[in-house]
Amino acid sequence: MATLKSCAVCFREPALQLPRHSYGDSYKRRNAKWRSPQAAIIPNFHLPMRSFEVKNRTSAEDIKSLRLITAIKTPYLPDGRFDLEAYDALVNVQILNGAEGVIVGGTTGEGQLMSWDEHIMLIGHTVNCFGGSIKVIGNTGSNSTREAIHATEQGFAVGMHAALHINPYYGKTSLDGLVSHFDSVISMGPTIIYNVPSRTGQDIPPRVIHRVAQSVNLAGVKECVGNDRVEEYTAKGIVVWSGNDDQCHDARWGHGATGVISVTSNLVPGLMHELMFGGKKPSLNSKLLPLMDWLFQEPNPIPLNTALAQLGVVRPVFRLPYVPLPLAKRVEFVNLVKKIGRENFVGEKDVKVLDDDDFILVDRY
Structure with a gap:
């Protein structure tokens, strides 16, 4: 009881003494010049969580x-949880066919449908199983700078080699806000900035990239605007990966791109490796263009998920709001596989047209 009485006395005393200001006549003067307050940014506020002993630094x-980075697909079990057995097989086939990096939990991997716990777990799992054979680039971007910082800290803590960061979408921000957003995460480790205005609603213009490029941690840009933008960066020494599979051959061999961050390589990693490593291959590029066009007729990853299910390498499970392509488009894919050659595609089962009833749509996951 004595302790409680002592605390009660403490509560009655003011916890904080604030200074009193006497504004005098200056407060009343209407002609006083107003000055805009200056934002206070606390640099490296996240540093207490950093470690330089992280695996695979x-x-x-x-x-x-x-040169070839695959935006890897995330497969699911019928209840919507990750199918890690199928995922491991997908990553392993990328390694065997010469892919040098994987983006984990990107748009193709449906990071937008993951909880952060799932996200970081999958990055850590990929590092643990494959980090010695392939570079693991975790998508830890967000439209919230606070979430991007926290996820990036965790991603590097579980051993990812680099982070992928998108510009804040939907709410968007100013160009100065873009710089501040990227500056807040780039000090943690190697970073690829991803520019895809069709999804974010906002282009990242070159003057933002040039300012962020002052950091030694900027590995480069995944650029989806087009090859003129690619060449603008590469001419100034900034590394660029094409974000458009149908433009990546010309980007690589005609505009200075280092390579591609690819969706198509989920399906034909060997052919995409040849496209990025084998010099100019216009005939091979022409051969693959119909497949690339098919893959982007609906928002990614809808066609890719449909294709991998029909190849028998993932279960035909979709997390909503994604749903499979209609039957006619599924038939088109089977014909494309036969034309390009089944031996060039991942998996060992015969490709087949799945019926509507074969697909499982999961809305609680």
Whole structure:
């Protein structure tokens, strides 16, 4: 009881003494010039969580040399949980066919449908199983700077080699806000900035990239605007990966791109490796263009998920709001596989047209 009485006395005393100001006549003067307050940004506020002993610590220079990076698909079990057995097989086939990096939990991997716990777990799992054979780039971007910082800290803590960061979408921000957003995360480790205005609703213009490029941690840019933008960056020494599979051959061999961050390589990693490593291959590029066009007729990853299910390498499970392509488009894919050659595609089962009833749509996951 004595302790409680003592605390009660403490509660009655003011916890904080605030200074009193006497504004005098200056407060009343209407002609006083108003000055805009200056934002206070606390640099490196996240540093207490950093570690330089993280497994697979790498540098931006190691990331800059990667030519084929696969935006890897995330497969699911019938209840909507991750199918790690199928996922491991997908990553392993990428390694065997020469892919040098994987984006984990990107748009193709449906990071937008994951909880952050799932997100970080999958990054850590990929590092643990494959980090010695392939570079693991975790998508830890967000439209919230606070979430992007926290996810990036966790991603590097579980060993990812680099982070992928998108510009804040939907709410968007000013160009100065973009710089501040990227500056808040780039100090943690090698970073790829992803520019895809069709999804974010806002282009990241070159003057923002040039300011962020002052950091040694900028590995480069995944650019979806087009090859003129690619060449603008590469001419100034900024590493660029094409974000458009149908433009990546010309980007690589005609506009200075280092390589591609690819969706198509989920399906034909060997052919995409040849496209990025084998010099100019216009005939191979022409051969693959119908497949690339098919893959982007609906928002990614809808066609890819449909294709991998018909190849028998993932279960035909979709997390809503994604749903499979209609039957006519599924038939088109089977014909494309036969034309390009089944031996060039992942998996060992015969490709087949799945019926509507074969697909499972999960709305609680």
